[in-house]
Amino acid sequence: MKVTLQNNYSYTYPMKKPVFQSASGDFGKAVGDVFQKETISETARNNLxxxxxxxIKEIIKPKNFMGRGFNGTVYQIDKNFAMKIKNYAKPSLETSDLVIKKGKNIFKNLKTYYGEEVLQIGDLKILRNLGKHTPAGxxxxxxxxxxxxxxxYKYYQKEYLPLFAKVPQKSYDAVAEDFARLNKMKYSAGEYCTFDSKNPGNILLAGDELKLTxxxxxxxxxxTNSVGKLMELMLYKISSLDSIRSYGDNTEEAKQILRKILIASEKANLPYDTRERDRVVWDGVFKNAEINEDVDDFIQNLEIIRGRNPRLSKRIPEVEKYVDRAFCPSFKGRSRELEKVLDNVVGKPEISEKEKNLIIEKIKNALQDILIPSRFIEEGTHNAVYKITTKYAARVPVNTQITPSTLGEGFEWGKGIFSRMRNYxxxxxxxxxxxxxxHNIGFQMPAGIPEHLSKTMSEHQQKKYYIEKYLPKFASISQYNYNQIARDLAILNEMRFGPRxxxxxxxxxxxxxxxGKKxxxxxxxxETLCDKPYSNTTAKLLEVFINRATKDREAPDAGEKVKLVRKIFKKTLIAGMYAxxxxxxxxxxCRNWEIALRKCQIKTPLFEIINKMEQIGAMPFDMDEKITIARRYIDTLFSVNPTNI
Incomplete structure (x- = not known):
């Protein structure tokens, strides 16, 4: 039997505080007396x-109504106890053999749980009384x-989200700790305890404390009691039947709730996404909260932080820093004003002087909102990139402080020179x-090690990131995507920007x-001043995907993960043939080829490989068949060059 303790008078009209006297008060006292004793005597049973x-008639009056769930309705008995009655059933109390059982108290170690009955009298269940409370959703x-x-939606966004965003972190911590305790409990061998997250009303706010029911x-x-389950309860479900599709203008409150869930879950070492449904929930919450991070990578980053920092005193500050960076504020005010101006002009072949001056004015106004750590995306060789809004990003020189007074002169409208390169x-x-x-491409994971991370990592940490995060991700990217990058480089090879x-x-x-963008x-x-034609080659792709960890450091040897390097090598070669x-x-x-072959543990001479791939590319077959033949050749190449592991 399931029921959600829900308080109708919290929302519609203030209910008069019940006065527990006469029959209901006497019954509550009798329940308390029985609850305190280990066994129920015949005298106590008959008295109860x-x-x-x-x-019973006094208890089920409207003034004592607390809430209704799928299977039961809950009424207050007194300040300590409540009664759950099956829906659409009339309690039968006249039978002489009415069974009274004390609750098993299985979950006595859970600090926030109020769903276990203390007594069962026939079909009636006696619960601890939460008092006045507000359910999630x-x-x-x-x-x-x-x-x-x-x-x-208005109620969820304007009433629920702000209310639960104000709940103290310690209350979230307590619920996460109970989830961790549940994960260690079993009903029997192979039968684990799991909390029902389909109904958001199963988590309640009483005062400033969260309670489970x-x-x-x-x-x-x-x-199964995971981070995803907490997110489902508090940020995914409107009710037991429906899910939320938008947080409206209250994304910041939703992010506050999510941040508290994540911090609490780290303290309790909860699993992130045990259930298949967890991933659906993560994706939905991130989309609604306008968090431009890939969920797989976000979870993997948290796992790396957790693995690297077993001590909470070091882990929690790192998690807070990472989460705050990922959850940059929703874009309002001056950033949004700049976006609106850009929306009106982007796509035009040219703009007026008035439009140009307006853009410059909006940039100067928004600078202090944009060039801040929470908007930082990535740093390259010469430039750093920051979010303006989800649509647009800013690129500025590294190590240069830019203010309205140092913005610099000149204005150049984009010429769309590289518009044929669809992935540029x-x-x-x-x-x-x-x-x-x-254009802001949203979440992005760079090849190698992100520049900003490499600056804070030891050599060991860089190697760990490269092998455990970068290689698996880029080895899993489709051949089609590798082909499209190579196609863009082929288009670039055909472009001319001057006589030489x-x-x-x-x-x-x-x-x-x-x-990014899948x-x-x-x-x-x-660079448009290169004096050598057709300089964008497969070797350049090998340098990016296999040879370099950062612009200053060669990639580490992959050790037992060399098969992942070979997967990337295979896709890069096929893409080179394709384009x-x-x-x-x-x-x-030649140097880049030699390095890539060494990292793949391949001793076959590079020109033998290149010549064979070019021969396959020249075959009179369609591209799909050529790719199939190339895959067979590369697999053979791997087999005649066994790895050392």
Whole structure:
């Protein structure tokens, strides 16, 4: 039997404080007397039944109503106890063999749990009384009063989110600790304790403390009480039947709740996403909260922080720092004003003097909101990138303080020179002095080790990140995405910027290729003064994906993870064949090939490999068949060059 303790008078009208006297008061006292004793004597049993028969009509009066769930309705008995009655059932108290059982008290170690009955009298369950409380989400009794989805969303966004965002961190900590205790409990061998997260009303706010209610179920799976389950209760479900699709203008309150959940879960070492449903919840919450982070990578980053810092005193500050950076504030005020101006002009072949001056004015106004740590995205060789809004980003020189007075002169409207390169996001929409505006690609994971992280990591930590985070992610990216990056470099090879001026992609910094928008993307500015044609080759892709960890450091040897390096090598070679980039015409190209072959533990001469791949590329078959043949050849190459592990 499940029921959610919910308080109707908290929302519609103030209920008069019940005066517990006569029959209901006497029954409550009798319950308390029985509750204190280990066994129930025949005298105590008969006394309890007699007092219940006298009190039942008084207890179920509207003034004592507390809430209604799927299977039961709850009424106050007195300040200490409440009664749960099955819905649509009339309590039968006249039978002489009415069974009275004390609660098993299985969950006595849970500090926040109020769902276990202290007594059962026939079909009636006696619970501890929470007192006045507010359920998470939208209570069923409130749903009856709301006439439209708009009103329901308004209540969730304007009433619920701000209220629970104010709950102290220690209250979230207590619930997470109880989840951790539940994960260690079993009903029997193979039957684990799991809290029901489908109904948000199963978590309640009483005063400034969060409480858990409803019965605890069993499941043949361990560690199901997860971060995702807390998120489902508090940020995903409107009611037991519906999920929230938007936090409206209250995303900041939602982020505050999520931050408290994450911090509490770290303190309790809760699993992040044990259940399949957890990932659906994570994705939905991140989308609603406008958090531009890939959920897989966000969770993996938390796992890395947890593994690296077993001591909470060191771990929690790192988690707080990481979460705060990921949960940068929703974009309002001056940033949003700049976005509106840009929306009106982006896509135009040219703009008026008035529009140009307005853009410069809005940039100067918004500078102090944009160039702050919480908006930082990434740092490249020469520039750093910051979020303006979810649509736009700013690129400015590194180690240069830019203020309205030092913004610089000049204004250049984007020319769209590289518009044919569909996966290139490094060309600015406009440049005002030293301030460039780009399209914001949202979450991005750079190849290699992100520059800003490498500056804070030891050599051991860099190696760990490269092997445990970078290699698995980029080895899992599709061949199609590798092909599209190579295609863009082939397009760049055909472009001319003067009699002897060609485009050159900077592959020395692996961060210049990122994974974002579910694609591999080229970022950073392209050099247009190279005097050598067709310089963008497969070797450059090998340098990015395999040879470099950062712009200053070669990639570490992968050890037992060399198979992941080989997967990336295979996809890069096929992409090079696809876009006709296999040629190695310079010493630099040859050097990059040699390094990549060494990291893949391949001893076959590089030109033997290049010639064979070029032969496959020249075959009179369609590209899909050529790719199939190339895969077979590379697999054979791997088999004749066994790894050392």
């Amino acid at each position: 039944i007699d007092k219940l028969r006298l009190a 939208v209570p069923p009794e409130k749903l009856k009063d709301l006439k439209s989805l708009e009103e329901i 409803d019965e605890i179920n069993s499941i043949n799976m361990s560690d 996001y490094g060309e600015p929409i406009l440049q005002a002095g030293k301030f460039q505006i780009l 001026s060609f485009g050159l992609f900077d592959s020395l910094n692996p961060n210049n290729i990122v994974y 694609s591999l993307l080229l970022v950073d500015e392209i 006709d980039l296999l040629h190695a015409d310079s010493k630099e190209d």
